[in-house]
Structure formats: C-alpha cells, structure tokens
Amino acid sequence: CGPCKRLAAQVFPDSAVGAYFNERFINTKFDMEKGEGIDLSARFGIRAYPTLLWIDGAGNVVHKLVGGTDAAGLIAQGQKAVDPTPGILSGMRKQYNEGNRDVNFLSDFLNTLTNSGDNYEPFFKEYLDKLTEKDLQDAKHTRTIFNLTKDIKSPGLPYLVKNKESYGTLMGSDAYNAKINTIAAKAVAEAPKANDAAMFSAAIDLVKANKAADAAEKVLTLSMTYYSKMNDWMNYDKNASTYIKKYAAKKYDVLNDVAWTFYLNINDRAQLQKAAKWAQEAVNNDNKYTYNLTYAYLLYKLEDLKEAEKACDYAILRAKDEGANPSSASFLKEAIRKTLEKQP
Numbered sequence: 001c002g003p004c005k006r007l008a009a010q011v012f013p014d015s016a017v018g019a020y021f022n023e024r025f026i027n028t029k030f031d032m033e034k035g036e037g038i039d040l041s042a043r044f045g046i047r048a049y050p051t052l053l054w055i056d057g058a059g060n061v062v063h064k065l066v067g068g069t070d071a072a073g074l075i076a077q078g079q080k081a082v083d084p085t086p087g088i089l090s091g092m093r094k095q096y097n098e099g100n101r102d103v104n105f106l107s108d109f110l111n112t113l114t115n116s117g118d119n120y121e122p123f124f125k126e127y128l129d130k131l132t133e134k135d136l137q138d139a140k141h142t143r144t145i146f147n148l149t150k151d152i153k154s155p156g157l158p159y160l161v162k163n164k165e166s167y168g169t170l171m172g173s174d175a176y177n178a179k180i181n182t183i184a185a186k187a188v189a190e191a192p193k194a195n196d197a198a199m200f201s202a203a204i205d206l207v208k209a210n211k212a213a214d215a216a217e218k219v220l221t222l223s224m225t226y227y228s229k230m231n232d233w234m235n236y237d238k239n240a241s242t243y244i245k246k247y248a249a250k251k252y253d254v255l256n257d258v259a260w261t262f263y264l265n266i267n268d269r270a271q272l273q274k275a276a277k278w279a280q281e282a283v284n285n286d287n288k289y290t291y292n293l294t295y296a297y298l299l300y301k302l303e304d305l306k307e308a309e310k311a312c313d314y315a316i317l318r319a320k321d322e323g324a325n326p327s328s329a330s331f332l333k334e335a336i337r338k339t340l341e342k343q344p
Helices: 002-011 015-024 036-044 071-082 088-097 103-115 121-130 139-148 157-162 164-171 173-194 197-210 215-229 233-247 252-265 269-285 289-301 305-322 327-342
Strands: 051-055 061-066
Touching: 002 071, 015 071, 051 071, 061 071, 088 103, 103 121, 103 139, 121 139, 139 157, 139 164, 157 164, 157 173, 157 197, 164 173, 173 197, 173 215, 197 215, 215 233, 215 252, 233 252, 233 269, 252 269, 252 289, 269 289, 289 305, 289 327, 305 327
Parallel strands: none
Antiparallel strands: 051 061
C-alpha cells in the first residue's frame, strides 16, 4: 500500500530513525499475505496496513501503531513503547532538579533518558563521579556504565577498560570484546569525517590494549576502513596485503572485495597485478559471476585484453547459471572488442 511504501522508502532509511531503533529494538518487516506473515497476521489480529507492533521477549504486544507516519512520528511512537507510562521521565526530571543525586536514582534516570531517546551525556559524568568503589562492584551500576558507554570519548570508557575482568564475568568476554570493537569501529567511521587522526589512533590503541583473540585482525580491518576513507592507498595496500596474507585463507569474498577496491582506486601496475592474483584465487576456488567480473576488470586495467575477454566470457556464463544480470560483463567485453579492433 502507499503508506507502506512511503515508510520503506522515506522513513525507515532515515538516519535518525535508524540510530534510535537499531539501538533499542530488533527490527523486522513481514508481508502479511505470504509465508510466515499469514500466521503472524492471524496471531496478532492484523486488519490494516501498515501495522507496526512493538513486542516484548515474551511475545506480548506492548505498543501498536496502525497507519503511516513520518520519521519524527515514528521515533515518538518508539519512545512511547519504551516509556509506556507518561510522566515517568518528567517525574524523574523534577526529582533531579530538586537535588536528588542518589546514585541508584541517577542510574534509573540515565537509563530512562536513553530509552526515551533523550540526551543523557550531560548527566553521565556526574553519575560516574559519585560512584564509590563499593558502588562499582554493584551489578546495577556496572551494567549502566556498560550500556551507556557508546563512543571513544565517553566518560564511561575508562571504567570499562579498567574493570575488564569484572565486565567479562558479568557480561561474558564475547559481549565485552564486542562492545570494545563497536566503540572502536564507530570512532574509525567518524575520524575521516572529522579529519581527526588522533581519534583513529585512539581506536586502534583501544583494540590493541584489549588484547582479545582477534585484536590483530581487527586492527587491520579497521585500518583498511580508515585508510580507504582517507584515500591513503599506500597504507590501505600495506594493511590489506597483510590481512590477506594472515587471515584471508578461504575468505574469497574478502579477496574479491579488496581486489575490486584496488581496481577502483589504484593505478600502480605492481599493486594491480597483486590484486589480479587475489581475484584469480577467488575465481579458482569459488567460480562466481562477481569474482570473474572483478578479475576481468583488473585484467582490462592491466591491458591484458585477450585474457580479460576470456574472463568476461566466463563471467557471462556464470551469470546465466546464477540467474544474475550479465550487463557489466557484456559492457566490458564490448569495450575490449572495440579496443582490439583499433590495434594493428
């Protein structure tokens, strides 16, 4: 329906909607007239489209919206879902303004702020400063610090790093390491936009200091991301080559992706030849259309036109077998044909 299409095209992709909903909910969409949607429609009594349901872990509907809305409206509905009793947050604000600084109250206040989508940062450091060593042994406060520490500049990060062992016991080492990696990845994504090399360095140092089993691999992938965004292809090549040598065994999608990045951004012949070998390895071990296509384009850029033409032919055959669109391979093959015709 029209409102469904507008939600899908304009509202769900909105960055503010994504930031709010991805942090607080597991989000999914079903066609109520197909597959699993038919049973879900009967179970939840869906009578109109679109219907948005907020469902808790026990399968209970805690909030419902029928009909379309804009980005701000959808966020407002999400806030109602996590704070279904109006006045809770305003009551907490009143207590705070009247001087309540009990750490248990502050913990609840901070969690209510973040669940409602409000800015909790101005209150976070004040809360941390009031915690005693005894408080820091309390699971309630350690969970609050864990949940609210979300970026490299957060005042909660030193607490996470200092108390790694406790968090590993409380949350599990996998959850703790994932948290550290998420914070580092966020910093690496933001550093190029801010032109902040120090932020990138801090992210790398954080991952290294954490000494997780995959720390060395994570440092390389984060470095590849950063240097590609900075158009620093010398350092990208250095990190990508090391990554492939150490960690890319049988990761043919990685070989293909890195090879394609080389094709798009690098003109040095020796580097392109290296990328062509990676693409060829991917083809030899997993003969997919996209892998053949990458190999063909690299050969074309290296001016090995006859081999590039053969690679195009293989790509077109694979596209047919996979039900893929071979237009990119056909376009390249035509360009090769025209180039060869001009040669003596």
